[in-house]
Amino acid sequence: MTENRTGGRFESALRAGKFVVTAEVTPPDSADAQDVLKAAQTLGRYADALNVTDGSGANCHISSVAACALLSNAGYEVIFQMSCRDRNRIAMQGELLGASALGLHNVLCLTGDDVTAGDHPQAKRVFDMDSTQLLQTARIMRDDGIFLSGRKLSAKPKFFLGGADNPFVEPFEFRPLRLAKKIQAGAEFFQSQYCFDVERLKSHMQKVCELGLHEKAFFIIGLGPLRSEKTAEFLRTKVPGVRVPESVVERMRKAQDKRAEGKKICVEIIQQVREIQGVTGIHMMAYKQEEAGAEILEEVGLNNKEMMR
């Protein structure tokens, strides 16, 4: 794999071969910096890096880059999520430079959920670039020190670039090959959508390893606890790209203590995911269930205290 370019805690941990934990932070609907810090508090203690979402689910929140800067100043290692939904190539390249100047070097390049999924379905969808093109753009800025227009940058940005992976939705056969495309474009790590179907993930990762992609990029698997069968139903119907198998919903339905069962399912998934070849970390998504997420990480022994550098 390539050299450590950013020297950041997240990149260094992965390159040192640690099994990393990342956690998702949803920036609040607030102009108060304290609210941003509060959103990161619980899971921040456990994570090697915090992902700050960029209008997740096409809902409006405080901007990702601003929230990242606030968290970074507070000492957290952050991953700046950038979606192609809301900006054209001029805005994106400008923001990439800005992010690097602020010391935000981990960038997760996403296509983004469609505007119809969020609270402003009337908005214009931009998608001037797609996620693969955004990756290549950031890589060109970093390696060649130019904008897409060819104009030179007086100082090159530093980036550790990531892409999204969703092994759980069609076209299954294309997914690993698409990752190879993203790696060629510039991706060095991947973070996946919620995993509730370990068997599907296994066959996906098998193909990833056959293609040798696990030697070119790090694979971090997304997961999170369910609170009830209603949460499962919400994720399944309201969040694009999340698949919750019927067997999991059934377990939640039958359970007496829903919260405990949701945590148990998540712990089981983590234990299985850790054993899969090529998997180098997990990504905890526990919006409004940060406490449960933290308890799970304690339970599986992935608390950062042991992993302190």
Added chain:
Amino acid sequence: MSVFNRLRNYPHILEVAYQFTEWIMQGMHPFFKWIGYERASKLLRLPEKIGKGAVFNCQMCGQCTLHFTGMTCPMGCPKNLRNGPCGGVRVGGFCEVDASMKCVWVEAFERSQKMKVYGDGIFEIRPPLNHRLVNSSAFINLLSLRSDGMPEVWQTQTGLVHDRK
């Protein structure tokens, strides 16, 4: 689905038709050069719009990648993605945005596997659209080498190929 649209399920035939059209265009290149690319583009715009519109729901982006995307127009994707599917595909391979429609990329990938000439083009990295070429003739843009505006360092090749059993 109209009769014309149904043709899309025969990508191996369409790619030959595409190859043939390209061959004719190459043959006519001196003529286009003689009358000027601007004029040629105006001349070809309508037939292209009607022909490709009927079969592929062409949106006249002016930078045709049909043959590289399983003879399935990626402009039909509501997010206009040009390098593959997003992560929002619904159960059964339906579109995140318009649940009544099959994901363009699910179809593009399936069809590209049946194509012997251009099938592996789906693995190349397409640059962002050049919006200045919208509504112009894609064939003329190809012949006149009107650029996508990307710097030379833009990488297209990935070396990936279909696993043809």
